[in-house]
Amino acid sequence: MDVTRFDKSLLADLYRTLLTIRVFETQCIKLYRTGEIIGYFHPYLGEEAVATGVCAALADGDTFTSTHRGHGHCIAGGADIRRMLAELLGKAIGYCGGRGGSMHIADLSTGNLGANGIVGAGIPIGVGAALGASIRGEKAVTAVFFSDGASNQGTFAEAMNLAAIWNLPVIFVLENNHYAVSTPVEAVSRTKDLAERARGYGVEAFTVDGNHVLEVYQRACEAAATCRDGRGPVLMECKTYRHQGHHVNDPGLYMPADRLAYYRSIDPVDRGRSFLLAHPDSTEADAETIEREVEQAVADAIAFAVAAAKPSVMQFLQEVVE
Ligand SMILES: Cc1ncc(C[n+]2csc(CCOP(=O)(O)OP(=O)(O)O)c2C)c(N)n1
Numbered sequence: 001m002d003v004t005r006f007d008k009s010l011l012a013d014l015y016r017t018l019l020t021i022r023v024f025e026t027q028c029i030k031l032y033r034t035g036e037i038i039g040y041f042h043p044y045l046g047e048e049a050v051a052t053g054v055c056a057a058l059a060d061g062d063t064f065t066s067t068h069r070g071h072g073h074c075i076a077g078g079a080d081i082r083r084m085l086a087e088l089l090g091k092a093i094g095y096c097g098g099r100g101g102s103m104h105i106a107d108l109s110t111g112n113l114g115a116n117g118i119v120g121a122g123i124p125i126g127v128g129a130a131l132g133a134s135i136r137g138e139k140a141v142t143a144v145f146f147s148d149g150a151s152n153q154g155t156f157a158e159a160m161n162l163a164a165i166w167n168l169p170v171i172f173v174l175e176n177n178h179y180a181v182s183t184p185v186e187a188v189s190r191t192k193d194l195a196e197r198a199r200g201y202g203v204e205a206f207t208v209d210g211n212h213v214l215e216v217y218q219r220a221c222e223a224a225a226t227c228r229d230g231r232g233p234v235l236m237e238c239k240t241y242r243h244q245g246h247h248v249n250d251p252g253l254y255m256p257a258d259r260l261a262y263y264r265s266i267d268p269v270d271r272g273r274s275f276l277l278a279h280p281d282s283t284e285a286d287a288e289t290i291e292r293e294v295e296q297a298v299a300d301a302i303a304f305a306v307a308a309a310k311p312s313v314m315q316f317l318q319e320v321v322e
């Protein structure tokens, strides 16, 4: 792929988003280790190009649904990382008032219909949003993020079939990171490419390198155009790999060292940096400026969230007992 044909500003934006997810989660894991963040935490490290490329292809008014591994979708969708961090620290200013934590962040102002702790549950929610947009005659598209494990849930089959018969504007984004907890995808699927599953429903589908942000972006733009033309849905399978176990306390010993090394050699953030630098008008200083700004933004978000107030008991109960 000729990366020099993309605008420098797009390459810079993509690198900034990739790096923000990387730095945000790396810092959050430190806060987790010191006990400031509690509960489950499923890192998106290694998968950043999927959310970054897909969300960059979405327009104002589009929506998306997320998963238990949702920080990347949230950030790429445009969420305020200060309020995300506040949520992770259980603070009142957090996206769910400090009640939801990692797996429940939603941000309707950026089209984020919500992370979800139930595997596969975001798929029909996204299809419902697309049905609503289609009934209202809007041109909006919904991206539905889910992973290989969720593609074995009944919700996938039912939602896919409904989206197909109603030609709904849905981009099914199958983040194939090759594991559902410790179960390798090969153990639970006979198809080499999970994209094949969509074709059985008469749905256009393709497989992309999920560690290549420009490939993801370009194919997501095409998928969005297909959906806006009334020829949806589309499924894009993005092949990627986690940098670590299923959640922060899973050592991931079942992940073969050579495969981990391979995927680290095509790290999405490093590649995003090299795509920016491949542009004839880019300099090393451009990348360094982004790096400084991202580090600062995450440091500011941590300071903001640490200083923020915890909810009072009454605040905490609001909307729960009402
Ligand atoms: C319906 C349901 N079943 C089981 C679980 C427990 N669980 C949480 S994450 C997970 C694995 C999901 O794998 P996948 O869909 O591939 O997502 P990934 O973790 O790879 O992003 C499981 C089984 C759950 N949260 N919901």
Ligand SMILES: [Mg+2]
Pocket (backbone or CB within 6 Å): 147, 148, 149, 175, 176, 177, 178, 179, 180, 181
């Ligand atoms: Mg998976």
